[in-house]
Amino acid sequence: MLTLKAAGLLDVDAGEIVRPGVLRVDGDRIAGIGGSPDGDIVDLGEAILLPGLMDMEVNLLMGGRGEKPGLSQVTDDPPTRVLRAVGNARRTLRAGFTTVRNLGLFVKTGGYLLDVALGRAIDVGWIDGPRVVPAGHAITPTGGHLDPTMFAAFAPHVLDLTVEEGIANGVDEIRKAVRYQIKHGAELIKVCCSGGVMSLTGPPGAQHYSDEELRAIVDEAHRRGLRVAAHTHGADAVRHAVAAGIDCIEHGFLIDDAAIATMVEHGTFLVTTRRLADGDAMDVSHAPPELRAKAAEMFPMARTSILAAYEAGVKIAVGTDAPAIPHGQNADELVTLVDWGLPPSAVLRAATLTAAELINATDRGRLAPGQLADIIAVPGNPLEDIAVTRSVSFVMKGGKVYANNQN
Numbered sequence: 001m002l003t004l005k006a007a008g009l010l011d012v013d014a015g016e017i018v019r020p021g022v023l024r025v026d027g028d029r030i031a032g033i034g035g036s037p038d039g040d041i042v043d044l045g046e047a048i049l050l051p052g053l054m055d056m057e058v059n060l061l062m063g064g065r066g067e068k069p070g071l072s073q074v075t076d077d078p079p080t081r082v083l084r085a086v087g088n089a090r091r092t093l094r095a096g097f098t099t100v101r102n103l104g105l106f107v108k109t110g111g112y113l114l115d116v117a118l119g120r121a122i123d124v125g126w127i128d129g130p131r132v133v134p135a136g137h138a139i140t141p142t143g144g145h146l147d148p149t150m151f152a153a154f155a156p157h158v159l160d161l162t163v164e165e166g167i168a169n170g171v172d173e174i175r176k177a178v179r180y181q182i183k184h185g186a187e188l189i190k191v192c193c194s195g196g197v198m199s200l201t202g203p204p205g206a207q208h209y210s211d212e213e214l215r216a217i218v219d220e221a222h223r224r225g226l227r228v229a230a231h232t233h234g235a236d237a238v239r240h241a242v243a244a245g246i247d248c249i250e251h252g253f254l255i256d257d258a259a260i261a262t263m264v265e266h267g268t269f270l271v272t273t274r275r276l277a278d279g280d281a282m283d284v285s286h287a288p289p290e291l292r293a294k295a296a297e298m299f300p301m302a303r304t305s306i307l308a309a310y311e312a313g314v315k316i317a318v319g320t321d322a323p324a325i326p327h328g329q330n331a332d333e334l335v336t337l338v339d340w341g342l343p344p345s346a347v348l349r350a351a352t353l354t355a356a357e358l359i360n361a362t363d364r365g366r367l368a369p370g371q372l373a374d375i376i377a378v379p380g381n382p383l384e385d386i387a388v389t390r391s392v393s394f395v396m397k398g399g400k401v402y403a404n405n406q407n
Contacts, residue, residue: 001026001039002399006377009033009049012352012366015345017381021049025373028398032369044377044394044406050348051367052098052130052374052397053389054355055330056271056319057229057250060085060092060102060132061114063323073107074159078114081107085118089129091328094403096376096392099131099355099364101319103229103250104138104166104190106146111164113137116185128402131374133359135229136186137166139177139217144208145192145231171216174209178220188359189221193230193246194237204298205234205254214244227360229271233298235259242268248358250319252309253277253302260305260312269358270309271319272350275336277302307341316342317358318351331389338386345383373399377406 002025009021024032024039061081068075076084092100102115119132140146147167161167168177178189193214195204209217221228227247232238238249238259248269252259255270263270277299310316320333337347356365364372377394395403 001031003037003039003041004044004049004375004377004396005037005041006044006049007046008381009367010051010348010382012051012349015349015383017048017383021047023049023367023375025375025396025399028373028400030367030369030371030373030375033367042394042401042404047377047379047393047406048381048388049367050096050376050378050382050389051352051365051371052376052395053096053331053334053351054099054318054359054365055092055097055130055322055333055351056101056248056317056355056358057103057273058092058100058320058322058327058330059104059115060088060100060118060129060322060327061105063327064088076107078109078112081105081109082114082118085114086127086129088323088327089118089122089127089132092322092330093128093130093397094392094395095328095330096378096389096395097130097330098374098376098395098397099133099359099361101133101188101229101359102135104135104146106138106140106166108159108161109137109165111162111180111184113181113184113186120185130397133187134185135188135190136181136184137164137177138190138192138231139166139168139174139181140192141169141208142167145195171213174213174216175220178217182221182224182226186226188227188229189217190229190231190250191217191246193232193241194234203234205237207234207237207240211240211244214241214246218245227358238263242266248317251276251321253298253305255305255309257308257312260309260314263309263314264312267315269315269317269354270306271317271358272306272333272337273319273321273324274302274306274340275325275333276321278336278339303340306337310342310346315354315357316346316350317355318347329390331392334389335387344386347386348382373397
């Protein structure tokens with residue numbers, strides 16, 4: 001039995017700090033809360049204990065030293081991507097994020113689901129990293145967002161991708177693509193329902209797939225017990241995605257009141273990624289003119305849409321779209337959400353309880369007996385200053401300590 005002793009701990013449900021913070025850990029679970037510290041004690045001083053944070057949109061296989069956007073799709077082989085992901089996974093865990101959803105590759109992999117392999121390597125202890133909920137390859141139409149042509153106008157056949165890598169057109173191909181991801185270990189399905197800021201062609205809000213195609217994706221996933229996440233910006237595309245049964249909207253920068261009302265009615269989740277729209281977060285000054293124009297249209301709307309969605313009662317979960325935000329700086333998203341008007345307690349729930357609900361996980365997201373011992377410490381009260389989440393000093397995942405900067 002191990003006891004963590006700190007100045008306080010966060011009760012996520014109540015949105016308050018309980019003092020002092022005493023947690024007993026037995027194996028990979030929290031065994032008890034409160035009382036007098038006993039047994040083997042880890043004294044964390046004036047720190048505040050939080051449940052491990054969760055990032056609901058990352059791509060650990062992208063980003064980091066040596067990557068060249070626009071070229072890496074044709075120069076990096078699968079082993080290179082996995083090796084790059086090792087460092088990204090470690091940085092993410094040490095930043096206090098103990099669970100992530102990895103939402104889809106858009107590179108040539110020969111059909112291999114690299115995030116599935118990465119997650120399994122982490123689970124068996126070969127490498128350090130967060131728990132990974134993998135999506136395999138994003139499902140997108142030819143020329144759609146996350147077809148690699150979004151980054152560069154490759155000539156025909158320079159980077160041909162297959163249905164097994166998520167490029168699917170029409171109901172039959174879509175069903176095959178979804179079934180392939182599930183067969184090889186995907187735990188959710190990601191689909192591109194609209195364009196995006198970094199898409200070279202078409203407006204960012206335009207709907208990519210027909211309603212019939214969207215329903216086919218949802219049907220295949222739901223029959224196998226998997227949820228569907230949809231990269232979607234445009235308000236009309238959001239409404240159509242929700243009507244088709246999509247479980248979660250990623251980004252949603254251009255949502256309007258009608259789209260928000262539809263999401264509330266259907267209980268659809270929204271994954272934030274608002275840090276991308278912060279002027280200091282994503283430098284598009286060197287991007288092609290058409291991409292700069294999209295950013296100028298979308299980013300201001302993102303500021304108002306997230307607050308409107310929260311106030312209307314949309315279920316919001318934190319996501320960063322890392323490496324759009326560098327891996328290891330995931331807490332910047334929490335700071336941005338508070339800066340834009342969300343209460344710190346709501347943001348912390350979005351990064352814990354609501355994220356756990358999104359992935360159908362009942363064993364994490366709060367500090368309570370029986371929960372996984374995914375526990376972090378920060379140097380102050382995050383309800384008063386959310387920025388303390390940028391300075392995680394202690395990380396435990398499954399009862400194992402991965403970082404302790406108190407000593």
